[in-house]
Amino acid sequence: MSEDTWTSSKKKSLLDPRTKLLLIFVEAVLVLATTGGEHLFWFRVVFAMLPFLLLLTAKRYKTCFIGLLVLGVIYFLEYTVFPYVNGAIAGILLIIIMIINRFLPAYLMGVYVMGSTTVSEFKAAMDKLYVPDALTIPMCVMFRLFPTIKEENDSIRAAMKMRGIRFCGRKAGKMLEYRVVPMITCTAKIGEELSASALTRGLGKEKKRTNICHIGFGWADIVIFLLVAATLVYWILGVFA
Amino acid sequence: MSKQESGNKLNGRDFINIGIYTAIYFVIAMALAMTGLIPIFLILLSSMIGIIGGIPFMLFLTKVKKPGMLLIMSLIMGILMFVTGMTWMPIPFSILTGIIAELVYRSGGYKSMKAAILTAGAFPLWSCGNYLPLFLQREQYFADRTSYGQEYIDAVMKFTPNWMFFVLLIATFVCGIIGGFLGKALLKKHFERAGIV
Numbered sequence: 024m025s026e027d028t029w030t031s032s033k034k035k036s037l038l039d040p041r042t043k044l045l046l047i048f049v050e051a052v053l054v055l056a057t058t059g060g061e062h063l064f065w066f067r068v069v070f071a072m073l074p075f076l077l078l079l080t081a082k083r084y085k086t087c088f089i090g091l092l093v094l095g096v097i098y099f100l101e102y103t104v105f106p107y108v109n110g111a112i113a114g115i116l117l118i119i120i121m122i123i124n125r126f127l128p129a130y131l132m133g134v135y136v137m138g139s140t141t142v143s144e145f146k147a148a149m150d151k152l153y154v155p156d157a158l159t160i161p162m163c164v165m166f167r168l169f170p171t172i173k174e175e176n177d178s179i180r181a182a183m184k185m186r187g188i189r190f191c192g193r194k195a196g197k198m199l200e201y202r203v204v205p206m207i208t209c210t211a212k213i214g215e216e217l218s219a220s221a222l223t224r225g226l227g228k229e230k231k232r233t234n235i236c237h238i239g240f241g242w243a244d245i246v247i248f249l250l251v252a253a254t255l256v257y258w259i260l261g262v263f264a
Numbered sequence: 265m266s267k268q269e270s271g272n273k274l275n276g277r278d279f280i281n282i283g284i285y286t287a288i289y290f291v292i293a294m295a296l297a298m299t300g301l302i303p304i305f306l307i308l309l310s311s312m313i314g315i316i317g318g319i320p321f322m323l324f325l326t327k328v329k330k331p332g333m334l335l336i337m338s339l340i341m342g343i344l345m346f347v348t349g350m351t352w353m354p355i356p357f358s359i360l361t362g363i364i365a366e367l368v369y370r371s372g373g374y375k376s377m378k379a380a381i382l383t384a385g386a387f388p389l390w391s392c393g394n395y396l397p398l399f400l401q402r403e404q405y406f407a408d409r410t411s412y413g414q415e416y417i418d419a420v421m422k423f424t425p426n427w428m429f430f431v432l433l434i435a436t437f438v439c440g441i442i443g444g445f446l447g448k449a450l451l452k453k454h455f456e457r458a459g460i461v
Binding site for chain 2: 047048051055056129156157158160161162163164165167168169172199200203204206207208210211214217218221222226
């Protein structure tokens with residue numbers, strides 16, 4: 024089997040890309056948008072803890088540890104410092120606590136999904152879900168470009184700092200022209216190269232492309248599905264009760 | 265590009281272009297959204313997206329030569345807003361505004377600069393979709409955010425009576441046009457020189 028030599032070299036991640044998409048969906052609805060309110064509180068806790076477990080399975084111990092540390096500090100602040108302050112400080116503290124409580128799990132889930140899914144796997148999953156290329160390809164390109172944009176932005180920031188163009192510097196007003204414009208220029212150039220390389224691999228053809236990635240559901244996916252189904256059932260029961 | 269005459273069907277290159285510019289646009293929108301924690305900035309958010317986002321958007325418009333590209337970009341922004349926790353409402357709304365932007369740019373034959381600036385005004389309207397839950401599900405929206413503190417809620421409440429949504433739409437449109445002019449100026453000053461256009 025020649026295919027095995029391709030797939031075996033890659034570390035297969037625990038979950039199917041489709042399950043990961045479902046998880047992102049659930050995080051967005053349940054944790055970020057807090058659908059269901061107090062009724063689903065415990066499910067929310069479970070789904071907030073899930074990213075940490077998944078990061079462990081992906082061997083991203085450092086990210087997991089930092090995430091837990093931040094969460095710990097936040098809970099520490101919430102229960103020890105918060106009751107004793109008032110006024111503006113309390114307001115600011117509360118907002119910080121809320122934002123981190125809400126965004127950290129979803130952010131970590133994003134980190135896990137982006138870190139453990141290759142672009143090919145993502146494409147294969149979207150093809151199996153019958154999502155048209157018009158949506159899949161731009162999204163693949165986007166996920167490919169985010170790290171690049173960050174890298175370019177860091178370099179530009181370093182270069183412009185030397186010239187005094189930064190948030191608190193003398194020329195903060197020129198930020199837009201000297202920070203945003205180079206970022207766009209760099210990204211557009213890189214994008215063009217990317218586009219050329221993708222076209223040489225036959226992306227421009229009308230024919231259906233094949234994908235070497237084999238994706239399929241395993242036991243972990245079933246566990247996640249059951250969990251999501253349980254949440255859904257519990258939520259619906261709560262709505263009609 | 266030399267193979268302009270390949271019909272009106274979108275090909276791989278177009279999809280990649282959409283991806284590139286949506287990525288830039290999304291990064292800028294997210295950077296601006298971070299300021300939305302201050303109550304008044306939440307309301308200004310869509311306008312700021314109009315102005316700053318106008319720069320990459322005008323550049324994107326120079327690449328748009330076929331119908332559908334603006335709609336796809338708008339839809340992707342809507343989906344990303346859903347994923348970042350703005351409920352499902354931005355998705356249909358972004359489809360609607362995407363179609364409007366598409367029609368505006370189409371009226372200029374996909375190359376007129378005047379239509380491009382109007383499109384730069386119409387496109388950022390998708391970001392108003394983020395406000396829809398604030399207006400349509402007011403009780404629920406604030407019930408979820410009680411922990412932000414009463415002061416935050418009061419501040420947001422004060423600035424958002426229901427007619428405010430239409431004010432926001434108009435403000436976003438105007439700011440989008442400003443962003444369009446800004447983008448056009450920068451296009452001339454920087455991007456044409458750098459040979460990207």
